[in-house]
Amino acid sequence: MSLLEIKNLHAEVEGKKILNGLTLTIEKGQVAAIMGPNGSGKSTLAYVLSGKPGYEVTDGEILLDGESILEMEPDERAAKGVFLAFQYPVEVPGVATMTFLRTALNAQRKTRGEGELSTPEFMKLVRETSGHLGIAQEMLRRPVNVGFSGGEKKRNEIMQMAILQPRLAVLDETDSGLDIDALKIVADGVNRLRSPERSMIVITHYQRLLNYIVPDVVHVMAKGRVVKSGGKELALALEAEGYAQYVGEAA
Amino acid sequence: MADVTPIKTAAEQALAAAFGAARATLPGQGAVVALREDAFRTFEARGLPHRRVEEWKYTDLRALMRDLYPLAAPPDAAAKARAQEAGRALAGVDCRRLVFVDGSFVPELSDLAPEAGVTIGSMAERLAKGDALVAGHVGKTFATDDVAVALNTALMGDGAVIRVAAGTAVKRPIHLVFVSGDKPSALFVRSLVVVEKGARVTIVDEHDSGGSQENAAIELVVGDEAEVDYVKLTKARALHVASLLVTVGTRARFNSFAFTRDGAVVRNQNFVRFAGEHTEGGIRGVNLLRGNEHVDTTLLIDHAKGHCQSREQFRTVLDDDSHGVFQGKIVVEPHAQKTDAKMMTRALLLTDRAEADSKPELEIFADDVVCGHGATAGALDPGLKFYLMSRGISEHEAEALLIQAFIGETVEEIGHEGIREAVMNAAIEWLGARK
Secondary structure (H helix, E strand, O other), X not given: OOOEEEEEEEEEEOOEEEEEEEEEEEOOOOEEEEEOOOOOOHHHHHHHHHXXXXXXXXXXXXXXXXEEOOOOOHHHHHHOOEEEXXXXXXXXXXXXXXXXXXXXXXXXXXXXXXXXOOHHHHHHHHHHHHHHOOOOHHXXXXXXXXXXXXXXXXXXXXXXXXXXXXXXXXXXXXXXXXXXXXHHHXXXXXXXXOEOOEEEEEEEOOOHHHHHOOOOEXXXXXXXXXXXXXXXXXXXXXXXXXXXXXXHHHO | OOOOOOOOOHHHHHHHHHHHHHOOOOOOOOHHHHHHHHHHHHHHHHOOOOOOOHHXXXXXXXHHOOOOOOEOOOOOHHHHHHHHHOOHHHOOOOOEEEEEEOOEEOHHHOOOOOEOOEEEEEHHHHHHHOOHHHHHHOOOOOOOOOHHHHHHHHHOOOXXXXXXXXXXXXXXXXXXXXXXXXXXOEEEEEEEEEEOOOOEEEEEEEEEOOOOEEEEEEEEEEOOOOEEEEEEEEEXXXXXXXXXXXXXXXXXXXXXXXXXXXXXXXXXXXXXXXXXXXXXXXXXXXXXXXXXXXXXXXXEEEEOOOOOEEEEEEEEEEOOOOEEEEEEEEEEOOOOOOOEEEEEEEEEEOOOOOEEEEEEEEEEXXXXXXXXXXXXXXXXXXXXXXXXXXXXXXXXXXXXXXXXXXXXXXXXXXXXXXXXXXXXXXXXXXXXXXX
């Protein structure tokens, strides 16, 4: 069985139709890139998958391991293994990063019927993970994302992903706003998490990220649907030719 | 035209009758009697404050206080036994506890261990015997014709009288515990704390009013170069009106923090006068409301002298059908140049039915000052909530974390670590009980 099956998905935001019969399958362990022009519905897909309020599904299905997740709250989806790395991670004043990580991890474990991690186990996990991503201990004591640079926020997203160990990670324009050094750190962090048990959807506007996170498949979205799928060479073709042909085709 | 004769409400009539019946037995002679009679005349002339009295616009005491409960009787053995557990919120903090049950001082439940530079007594006893400290300060800390203060002065019974001698640094916080039972009764408690030059002390003023109508007042005299932290903790199942009257000297530091949860009808009024230059003050608080609770915070901050800094900061969380009120008035007198005052109040509304009224006011008569105020009211940020939930945190827990963060910024300002933790734990307990 595929990990994720999206069938004929229609979704709207504030009455505006964004997804328009999207069909997409993600296999276990697969890294799928989703590319497309601005306004094609890439970020909407990410939000619909994670259950953001205000994103209304009007038709179609989303099946995770064959089970519909449409009626699930965002926290239930997270416990099932769905993780969204935000394009714009929000600042959470007053909530220390460490408290946040610990609350999230234990909440997921509790929902899955697993025991809470002991303090030493948790500290070890955070130390190792943050070390790989070059995140200072001092940052972990600060409120979530408050005063973090763009790059620090993105690294914080990947650290959360590494700690929460999702089965389906959706990376929404994780490359946006990153310089090349930061991009490499983030990509390394993502590549370290590649596993036959974990699938990833890498949403990006540019081919650049895919030099570092090499996808198994590439899907092109336009006007709220997947209009073309192919191997990693498709990304290179897009870089050379642009999206014009797909925008035209879907219109 | 015929004169309009205001009709007295049942509560107003009962207050007059109670004063008439009690005036002969209330503690104090001579000047104290004159003070009481004078205060009673203020009440008689004005009646209970109602919504057309600007300062009481949102807390219509005449409507909220339909009747007067009988004046509280001194506690019996059973009442004292019930009070054994009082003040346990601060169980983990090494404090000197002074316990008042149904408005009367209970020495056997109190810590009266001698300490150099600290004098502790009962207000009722001091009023009855005559006392220079009481005579010198009671009713003189902050001039006001507020009716709640006047009623307290007219009917004041017991409370704490504390003097901290010049230069004394009191190590343990002094924890005043006022606890009342379920029996409907009316209490008029009055305390006086005089902190002399260069002395330092932390006072915790805890009130669990039970089912009583409690009118509490405390006068705080902060001497030159003194440092005083004042923390008020309030719970009430019926009615609680408290007046904090403060005068602060030169180069002093005064910080107050009021925490209210489970307050059916609570009004905390704060009258603070900066009477000396180069003083720093913070007047802060956190209120947690649910059900039909009504909590009113009213400030009158008087910058009478220049070169002082004051920070007023309040956070109120409103669940269900609760009603929060904030009225903050800062007055900068004509010669109080270089005053630096900033007031901020924020209300977090958890339902569409909760109501927050905020009325900040600045009256500035000096021309070289930095003053500002701000007020916000809003719901939890849905974007933040979604971010937390997308990481697996339940809606309930996400809200609790965000509410904790909202109040945390103000709770952080409590100087004493143990008290700060106790307040945060009380808030977390409240959040845990939300459905």
